[in-house]
Amino acid sequence: MYFRLLGPMTASHPHGRLQLGRRQERCVLGLLLLEAPRAVTTERLMNLLWNEEPPAGARATMHTYVARLRALLKPHGVRMVTRDGSYAMDVDPGAIDAHRFSVAAVRAQNLRDPRERADGLAAALRLWHGPLLAHEADDLLRSRIGARLEEQRLTASELYAEAELACGRHRHLLAALAELAAQHPTRERLTGLFMLALYRDERQADALAAYQRTRRMLSSELGLEPGSDLTLLYKQIITKDPALAAQTPPRSAVTRTANPLHGGEPGAARSGNAGYPSAAGTSRRNSRW
Structure with missing residues (x-):
């Protein structure tokens, strides 16, 4: 079973x-x-x-x-x-999807090749079809029992986006990254990935605006300024640093038929934004993208 x-x-x-x-x-x-x-x-x-x-x-x-x-x-x-x-x-x-997700996500994130890593993380993320125990648990219970899984999902989402960007695939990430960044506005790694995807889509102004939104949120919510990694990315975007240019992906790897960051099957049960547990309790991240 x-x-x-x-x-x-x-x-x-x-x-x-x-x-x-x-x-x-x-x-x-x-x-x-x-x-x-x-x-x-x-x-x-x-x-x-x-x-x-x-x-x-x-x-x-x-x-x-x-x-x-x-x-x-x-x-x-x-x-x-x-x-x-x-x-x-x-x-x-x-035989339990939550356990399968944890094992698959850990295995995939250790793969060296970014294409293999993206594929493995995509397979893990597609096990999500909505919030944990979507029709059984309320938000309070879900926050008590699902914090570890939610953090694993967010980390896997970031690593998936990072691997896709390393393969030169950014356009299909934009809508999902926008949604995730809005849900977790103080998660700097996520904001950085969103900024980089926007920049590579020739949307420099939008990328800079995303930085400013996170900066305001960090200041108002946590009394902090953005970390050094996000600040460096902001400066690189301002100066159009060539190091941020996208790689050209192989022809066979350009298109994704489905985006695992959207949370599973079309029409799957959803709760709040993106069909996942709420942003409460997620951490401020300061990792490179």
Whole structure:
């Protein structure tokens, strides 16, 4: 069985999809799958499900949810294990898209060739079909359980854009980078990639304006000035430094049929901008592009 958590939750088997029941039961299953194969205590599950305020009878309700999920999954060879007041999913992490994404992203970012790196990161990013547990978790819960995955997604997005720029492919990145930069205005690496893509598209003024927007946001939100890397890029764009010129990509590598930065299938469930978790808590980046 294959479980999708990066978007609306689904469970697929060779003969179709399994109907997973009520929202809170699906949420419990999603929480356990995110931690698989590690165990999660009943107390943590209750606190996550009811935002630190479990009602009277929450423990009995949790046992009911688990019993229903066990009965649903057992015929398909998926076991929920009880361990000293905790629950764990006895399932191969490779059968869960969130785990597949993490492994694929790490593997791809270590590839030396930028074309191979871009292709590997694109494949990892296409596993996202919307926010984590899009129809099961609310924004508060998602921020508690999904911060690590969201940071991995943003890092993979930046590395993908960086690899595509290294291959001379910038035009198809512009719309998605604009959206991501607007969501994460203090993330300097992302702003730098957007500026470089704009500059290579012969939009110098727009690239400089993007810098100024980030500078204002850093000053107002964090009391900081842009880091040395972003400032250097700004100066290079002003002087039209030849070092910023795009490489000419091979003819076979010029066109992308789909942009993985847009977050998966057309029409996939979306929440806020770009179909991903919100920008809350993301870090200020100061890396070269």
